[in-house]
Structure formats: structure tokens, C-alpha cells
Amino acid sequence: MSLRITWKLILLLAGVWIxxxxxxxxxxxxxxxxxxxxxxxxxxxxxSGIDPHVNASAELGIPLRSVYDTLVYRTNAPEEPAQQFVPxxxxxxxxxxxxxxxxxxxxxxxxxxxxxxxxxxxxxxxLERIVDPATKSQKAVFLLGPFQSVEVRxxxxxxxxxxxxxxxxxxxxxxxxxxxxSPQALAQWGVDYQFHQVGTGPxxxxxxxxxxxxxxxxxEKYAWGPRIHDHPGPAYLERVVFRFFxxxxxxxxxxxxxxxxxxxxxxxxxxxxxxxxxxxxxIPVPIPGQSLGLILNTQRPPLDDVRVRRALLFxxxxxxxxxxxxxxxxxxxxxxxxxxxxxHVAMPDTLVRFDPPEAVRLLEEAGYMDRDGDGVRERDGQxxxxxxxxxxWGSLPEVAQLLQSQWRAIGVQxxxxxxxxxxxxxxxxxxxxxLIPQNYSGSDPDLLYPYYHSSSTFNWSRASxxxxxxxxxxxxxxxxxxxxxxxYAQAQERIMELVLLIPIRDPVNLNGVSARVQxxxxxxxxxxxxxxxxxxx
Amino acid sequence: xxxxxxxxxxWCVLRTDLRFWAGGSLICLILFAVAAAPLLTRHDPLxxxxxxxxxxxxxxxxxxxxxxxxxxxxxxxxxxxxxxIAGAVATLLAVLPGSLVGLLAGYxxxxxxxxxxxxxxxxxxxxxLLLALTIVSTLGSGLTSATLAVGCAGMPRFxxxxxxxxxxxxxxxxxxxxxxxxxPPSRILWRHMAPFVADSIIVLGALELGYALLNIGAxxxxxxxxxxPAPEWGLMLTEGRTYLSVAPWITAAPxxxxxxxxxxxxxxxxxxxxxxxxxxxx
Numbered sequence: 001m002s003l004r005i006t007w008k009l010i011l012l013l014a015g016v017w018i019x020x021x022x023x024x025x026x027x028x029x030x031x032x033x034x035x036x037x038x039x040x041x042x043x044x045x046x047x048s049g050i051d052p053h054v055n056a057s058a059e060l061g062i063p064l065r066s067v068y069d070t071l072v073y074r075t076n077a078p079e080e081p082a083q084q085f086v087p088x089x090x091x092x093x094x095x096x097x098x099x100x101x102x103x104x105x106x107x108x109x110x111x112x113x114x115x116x117x118x119x120x121x122x123x124x125x126x127l128e129r130i131v132d133p134a135t136k137s138q139k140a141v142f143l144l145g146p147f148q149s150v151e152v153r154x155x156x157x158x159x160x161x162x163x164x165x166x167x168x169x170x171x172x173x174x175x176x177x178x179x180x181x182s183p184q185a186l187a188q189w190g191v192d193y194q195f196h197q198v199g200t201g202p203x204x205x206x207x208x209x210x211x212x213x214x215x216x217x218x219x220e221k222y223a224w225g226p227r228i229h230d231h232p233g234p235a236y237l238e239r240v241v242f243r244f245f246x247x248x249x250x251x252x253x254x255x256x257x258x259x260x261x262x263x264x265x266x267x268x269x270x271x272x273x274x275x276x277x278x279x280x281x282x283i284p285v286p287i288p289g290q291s292l293g294l295i296l297n298t299q300r301p302p303l304d305d306v307r308v309r310r311a312l313l314f315x316x317x318x319x320x321x322x323x324x325x326x327x328x329x330x331x332x333x334x335x336x337x338x339x340x341x342x343x344h345v346a347m348p349d350t351l352v353r354f355d356p357p358e359a360v361r362l363l364e365e366a367g368y369m370d371r372d373g374d375g376v377r378e379r380d381g382q383x384x385x386x387x388x389x390x391x392x393w394g395s396l397p398e399v400a401q402l403l404q405s406q407w408r409a410i411g412v413q414x415x416x417x418x419x420x421x422x423x424x425x426x427x428x429x430x431x432x433x434x435l436i437p438q439n440y441s442g443s444d445p446d447l448l449y450p451y452y453h454s455s456s457t458f459n460w461s462r463a464s465x466x467x468x469x470x471x472x473x474x475x476x477x478x479x480x481x482x483x484x485x486x487x488y489a490q491a492q493e494r495i496m497e498l499v500l501l502i503p504i505r506d507p508v509n510l511n512g513v514s515a516r517v518q519x520x521x522x523x524x525x526x527x528x529x530x531x532x533x534x535x536x537x
Numbered sequence: 538x539x540x541x542x543x544x545x546x547x548w549c550v551l552r553t554d555l556r557f558w559a560g561g562s563l564i565c566l567i568l569f570a571v572a573a574a575p576l577l578t579r580h581d582p583l584x585x586x587x588x589x590x591x592x593x594x595x596x597x598x599x600x601x602x603x604x605x606x607x608x609x610x611x612x613x614x615x616x617x618x619x620x621x622i623a624g625a626v627a628t629l630l631a632v633l634p635g636s637l638v639g640l641l642a643g644y645x646x647x648x649x650x651x652x653x654x655x656x657x658x659x660x661x662x663x664x665x666l667l668l669a670l671t672i673v674s675t676l677g678s679g680l681t682s683a684t685l686a687v688g689c690a691g692m693p694r695f696x697x698x699x700x701x702x703x704x705x706x707x708x709x710x711x712x713x714x715x716x717x718x719x720x721p722p723s724r725i726l727w728r729h730m731a732p733f734v735a736d737s738i739i740v741l742g743a744l745e746l747g748y749a750l751l752n753i754g755a756x757x758x759x760x761x762x763x764x765x766p767a768p769e770w771g772l773m774l775t776e777g778r779t780y781l782s783v784a785p786w787i788t789a790a791p792x793x794x795x796x797x798x799x800x801x802x803x804x805x806x807x808x809x810x811x812x813x814x815x816x817x818x819x
Binding site for chain 2: 248249252253267269270273320321323324325390392397398400401402404405415416417418419
């Protein structure tokens, strides 16, 4: 590098720095140049694929929830009654007493965006596409549970047969991943379908340019909206343009610069700042599903000793973490489920609390003492060192560094390594970790089954507990919500008795919203906006 | 051109060069701060205190505190040790084996040269950082593997340049003479050829240190180098970036430290180059 280039570099940096100030002062609002019926919406990551039957990201559902209708809809908190299923594309349904057959009576007035009619044959084509191994479905197929077959009874009656009772089926059918696509378009586009999606929803899919934008436009003929919409008929907005903002540091800035009207996942400290600004609102949406937590590998010493695991749990000051890193926007989690999830129970103090003296007592009882005075306890010459795997999402590096200090105080050393998601999956498969983060969202507590049942590949705690397996296995077969909730309460307590994870916080999506946006609500999954009801002023 | 440079004469040129004094004093200042870290800081660079997060610069915290309430100044000077040592090690890793390969290829010529240089060409086809990224993803992330990766990625450039310099003297009369009086090849390499290419190695080495610091910082910035809570400069940049609008000092401090160190090393390298009268291919 010659001197000349060095000076050029300095000038360039100085220029960028000064330009930064102008960017703040001059309020450039490209949004206002657009007609008032176009909403700009900021997405936070660029999904690798956006076919809802194939791909699994929450990000794809944010735009596509408004492109597809589902057989049923799930009501959400402000609506009464909350967490119930209401008719969508199905006017009514019956469940056989043995829980093996679901019969849906479909609406007769529904047309796909390409003009083809929606009927029982379309439902059959969709479900058969999802369960076809060639589709390589990452999420939709799991929502169908023990699906066996689908049967067309007449043009507007369809029956789904299961091989075992599966209570979460309606919840699955209410999700965008089981949205009903036009069989004509599916056949026409094949693997390219994700760029040419056709549904029945309030918005038509117009264009998707990966890493750049996704546009949906109003379906003028929409007249079959579910009860959870605030009005029947077409949406208020003409067009919604989604753009990608993968860098958290740039999100609040983009919102303030007027690049978007709505931005998801605003970093908590920026959210605090935006709350002071009358031009914006922060809509915090609790996300149902798992709490953000670190799964403990119960097969790998020293974590094979439940006393050591409980000591870690009692040494964790979750309040401190939530206050420092999440700005107090998220409740501290006490168990494996976030408090927005159906069936969630808060854990009693006996199971989960911040109690360092008790943590120290448990470690000493387990035989860990600091004899060489280096601040780390050891037993039989083996220091109490843990290998923590991190990923870059969810503020995990920050969380883990606070855990490091908190655990250091009781003589536990936590080493950290940051991995990409595929590398972390590989580590999870081999079991060479002590702690690994997990945070999947979903509205049905049955998501505990894939993550804690001993038979599941995602059981990263590697626990194999007959009591827990029995609870999770039985709960997914019951149809009575109250009876299910009771079983899930027991399952959550069992998980914390065994200390299979260190819960940290309930995920909350901090949406930054321009004050001009009216009527923005989110559905029962938490992630997905109901764009049909949104207006711009 | 004489094979052995007159060092006092180099000094005569250097001491009138402003770049030498600016770069040199900056380097001395940085080295002093880093070496005297325990004397200059009052806080443990790893001690968290979430209650005092994002404090602006004050007497107690000269460059404020970060998200976890850690003293940024302590992290900066303690972290300097990590960054500078990693940079120096990576440079040595690039310089020593790279020069050896270059010397051998240039001296032996023929098939050895052809094979070694085709391998070097292959490695040079990738941008340095991309090559380092590839190596890190095989070795697994961590400061050690990042240092190794950056060192290895810098090696081919050295091999290429040292080979060029060696070829320049390969057929010089004094080498022919050494052959004629029956010097063994190892003696010719070390006593007659190595000193001749030494000055280009020194100059390039200084510049390489700048690249190495930047590249290790870049790898840490991407999460592939130093792991939290290490106060490595590149990692500190990443950590502060999210809070740029709330607490700019967290990012500014390591950013300035990297910029100043690389600038100082480059100034020094440029001054040395001119003093030694070398024409570098940039």
C-alpha cells in the first residue's frame, strides 16, 4: 500500500463520516413520493427459498400470509375468544370420535388469483404435494403430523385421514405453510413455483427478486376473508413492497430515513430511542413457541450430573441479562415455552430461581471444589469447564458473555465458540457440546415433542426420560384443550426438574412502525402481520 | 548495486524522512501502551457490570463502557496485545516459509521452480481474505486458526517476490565465483543470496504486518477469529456496531486503533522502502 493510497483512504473515510451527518440532518423520505396506498415493509433476513410448502423460515410467512388463505384461522389475543379456530376456506369441520378423520366443508365462492376455482381437488393436490418426499418439505409436512391420506368426498367436501390422533393438526392447518395454492400454477411452474405463487388471499403475489424485494398487490375480488379480519372484501392497501434489512444496526436508521413504514426486529436500544420519537411507534409482539434458551447436553460430563445443571440454572441471573441486553422489553423466561404459548405455565421458585449460594452448595455436594485457587472448581483434577456453542442471532454472543461472568462467580468456566447454523447442526448431531442455543417458534405446545422427546433428532439435551416421553406422547393425542394444557404443564415442570435447558427470555418481536400506519395487528404466530386491515394515513 | 546495504547510510536517509518519524513514534506509542497495559488501566477488561452499561467517556472510564458495562479503554489496550501478537505471528508465518520457498525456487530453477510457482499461482488466484476465509472454515473459528489462516494466505505473495529477487542475482558474477571455488549450495543460499534479498523481505514484511492486522480484524469481525469475550479489536468492532447510534465510542475506539496501527506500519514501511532504494511492485 503506497502512501498515496493511504491518504486517499483517509480522505474517503473522512468523506463517509461527514456524509453520515448529512444523512441524519436531511430528512429524505422516498416513501412520501409513493402513492399513499403502497406500504413498505422491512424484512430482516433474506430467506434462501420462499415456497411455504417447502421452506421453513418465519420471514417468508410475513409477506405470504396475505397471499394464501388457510382452511382454518386461529384467533389471537385481542380477539374474543382468543386461541380458537374459526372458519377460513373451510366453512365448518367435524372430527371423528377416534380423532383419526377430519372432514372439512369448503366455501363455494372462492377463486384463486389465476381465476381457477378452489375446491376439494385443490386441497388434495396441495396436501399431496406437501407430503411428497420429492418436495423436500422442511416444515409443512411436519405440521401434518401422522398424515395418512386425503380423500375428496364431493367437490366441496374433503377428508384428512391420520394414522394416529394428532391434536395439533388444526393449528398446522391454520399456518401459512399449509396455505392453499392453485394446483394449476403448481403444475405449470414446478420447482420455479416460488417465483410465481398463486393463492386465494387478499393480496396477489406480483414479483420476488431475491435479496432485493418482494411485491404483493391487492386482490380486488377478495370476498371470503375469515372472521379475524376487521372488514369483509378487499384490503385497504393497493400494494405492499417488502425489502430486506439483514443488518440490525441499519434497521432503525432505515425506518427513520423513511425507507420503510414497518420494520421488524428493531434492536432493543434503538426501540427505546424510537419510543421517544412521536413519528414512530414500537409494537412489541410476544412470539409463541420456545423461549430463547441454551440446551444442556445431559450426556456429556460434567453435565450428566443434574446437580451441576441445577447449579448453572441457579447461578443464572436472567433479570440482569434481560435488562442489560433486551432493554427490559422481554420477560425473563422460566421454562422451555414462552409465555405467549398456549399451555405455558410459569415455573415455581423451587424449580427456577436466581440463588448463587444454593448453586455453590450444589456444586460442592457434587464434589466440585477450587483447590488450586485459580477461580475454577475441579473434581478429580478435572476443571469445571464447559464448551458453549453460539450462533450470531438472538444477541446470543452478548447473552453468553454475561452468563460467562455470572457462572465464573460460582467457579464455572464457560468457553465460547461462534458457529454458522449448518456447522452448529453438525455439532448438535455429534453431541460435542455442553450448551447449544435453541429457539423455534410455533403456536402449539406440541413443539416440545420434536425438541425434548427422546426419539427426536432435535432432542439436543440428549435426555431420555420415560416420564417426559409419556407426557409428550399422550398430550399430542388428546383433543380436549384443558386436558392437553394440564399435561403440558407437567411436561414443562419435568423439563425444568431435569434442567434440560437454561431459559433466558421470551422472544418478543419489536416492530418499529411509522405513526402513519393504522390497524397493524399480528396473527397467532406472532410473526405474521394481518395486512388486509392495514391503512396508511 | 551492492549486495550488502550500508546501514549507516540508510539511517542518513531515514532520519530526514518525516514518514519514518511519524510512523515510528506512533508505533512506539502503541507498543508502549500495549506493553504497559497493567499500569495504564484500572479495570479488568473482562469484568462485566451491566448496571453501568453505555457510560460515555469519563475520568473513570476514559473511553466509556460497552453493552456489558466493561471498560472500553482496558479492553482496547489489553486487546492490543492479542491483535498485535496475532498480526506479528501471522506476518512471520507468511514471511519465513514464503521467503524460503521463493529462495529455493529462484536458486534451484527448473522443475522445482516450475512446480512451486504453479502452486503459488494457484494460491494467488484467490484474494488473500477469501483464501484466509477458506482456511478458517476448515480449521474452525478461533484466533489461533485465524492467525494461521492469514499467515498461510500471505505466504504465496512472499514466495513470488523473493523468487523474483533471487532470480535477479542467480547469475551474478559473485554467485558464479562462489560456485567455481566449490561453495556448497546451502552456503551460497545463506551467505551470498539471502542477504541480497533481505532488504526487500524487511520492507515487505512491514507492509505485510499491516495487511495481517486488517485481515485478522476482518475475520474476527465476521465471527471467525477471536471469540467472545476476548477484547480483540476486530471483534470489538462487531460488538459495538449494533449500538453505533447509542454508544459510538465502543466502535470508534478499536476502529481508530486499527487505522492508526496500520497507518503507522505503512508509513514506516514506505520510508524504509525508499531509504533502501527499492522499487516495489505494489
